[in-house]
Amino acid sequence: MDWMMWIVPVAAGAIVMALLWRNYRLHKNIEEFAGKVEQALDVISSGGEWKPEAQMEDSLWGRTETQLARAAHLFQRKSEESRRERVQIKGLISDISHQTRTPVSNMKLYIEFLGEEELSEDGRQFLKKLQTQVERLDFLMQSMVKMSRLETGILQIQKEPGDICETLRRAVAAVVPDAAVKQIDLFMESSGEVMIDHDGRWTQEAVFNILDNAVKYTESGGEIHVALTRQEIFLKISISDTGKGIVPERQAEIFTRFYREPEVHDKPGVGIGLYLARRIMELQKGYIEVESEPGEGAEFRLYLPWRHAQDKV
Numbered sequence: 653m654d655w656m657m658w659i660v661p662v663a664a665g666a667i668v669m670a671l672l673w674r675n676y677r678l679h680k681n682i683e684e685f686a687g688k689v690e691q692a693l694d695v696i697s698s699g700g701e702w703k704p705e706a707q708m709e710d711s712l713w714g715r716t717e718t719q720l721a722r723a724a725h726l727f728q729r730k731s732e733e734s735r736r737e738r739v740q741i742k743g744l745i746s747d748i749s750h751q752t753r754t755p756v757s758n759m760k761l762y763i764e765f766l767g768e769e770e771l772s773e774d775g776r777q778f779l780k781k782l783q784t785q786v787e788r789l790d791f792l793m794q795s796m797v798k799m800s801r802l803e804t805g806i807l808q809i810q811k812e813p814g815d816i817c818e819t820l821r822r823a824v825a826a827v828v829p830d831a832a833v834k835q836i837d838l839f840m841e842s843s844g845e846v847m848i849d850h851d852g853r854w855t856q857e858a859v860f861n862i863l864d865n866a867v868k869y870t871e872s873g874g875e876i877h878v879a880l881t882r883q884e885i886f887l888k889i890s891i892s893d894t895g896k897g898i899v900p901e902r903q904a905e906i907f908t909r910f911y912r913e914p915e916v917h918d919k920p921g922v923g924i925g926l927y928l929a930r931r932i933m934e935l936q937k938g939y940i941e942v943e944s945e946p947g948e949g950a951e952f953r954l955y956l957p958w959r960h961a962q963d964k965v
């Protein structure tokens with residue numbers, strides 16, 4: 653009855669082998685399943701057309717495929733809807749801008765005519781106020797058009813190698829007259845040439861918006877410093893001022909569309925400058941941040957990526 657002694661270990665071995673084999677198959681199936689789901693999600697999320705296998709069997713994968721097919725359909729419908737909405741908004745904004753252009757130009761002309769007339773002191777004051785409001789309206793319309801063109805991709809950001817110092821110099825030059833009127837000293841702490849891929853025109857606009865704010869929100873006699881720092885992955889443009897500063901609770905909000913702090917309503921502006929600056933940086937794969945203490949000035953930092961992060965300067 654020797655063979656009876658072997659029966660238990662052999663049976664146990666067989667069970668262990670069967671369990672191991674089952675475990676291995678299970679792992680393999682899970683891997684295959686996860687791989688298929690991953691592939692499907694890749695196609696769906698990149699906006700491609702995902703087609704389920706021809707026959708959907710009543711298995712776990714079959715049921716998952718049905719759900720994925722539904723999700724893909726929904727996703728495509730939503731992105732088509734949002735594309736259509738974007739086109740509509742773009743059309744609406746360009747219509748409004750087109751329709752308001754003539755009345756605004758006419759108003760400017762009439763204001764000019766009125767300015768040549770004999771007016772009372774009160775009349776002059778009202779005319780001045782009217783002129784400011786018309787200019788604000790004009791600026792607002794132009795900014796809306798710019799914003800919608802940027803958002804809908806009509807205006808494309810084109811990065812090409814260029815000297816960022818030159819871009820900064822052009823932005824600084826544009827605020828010199830206003831800074832001079834307020835006797836604010838402007839310092840640019842970088843000279844020479846620093847080549848980096850960027851869109852010169854749009855980056856200049858972003859930097860100008862920050863500098864323009866620095867001049868607006870800094871008292872007479874203050875200072876503004878512009879500096880460039882080479883970092884590991886990004887090039888940092890820092891613009892700091894000695895102005896009123898921004899309380900921490902509002903530091904995220906100031907980058908949103910049309911946000912203006914309550915205390916600045918007597919100053920010109922429509923609350924679009926920082927929003928545009930942020931979008932311009934994001935479209936160049938960069939970003940923007942602010943550090944500030946109320947009453948202690950503000951430092952805005954704009955980051956632009958080097959083209960080859962790994963073999964950067």
Ligand code: ADP
Nearest residue numbers: 865866869897906912913921922923924925926
């Ligand atoms: P605008 O200047 O037209 O109001 P922005 O989008 O450029 O719009 O700025 C949004 C708000 O952020 C401003 O209204 C102001 O309250 C605040 N802000 C921006 N820059 C500064 C700064 N350098 N110092 C203090 N506050 C600032």
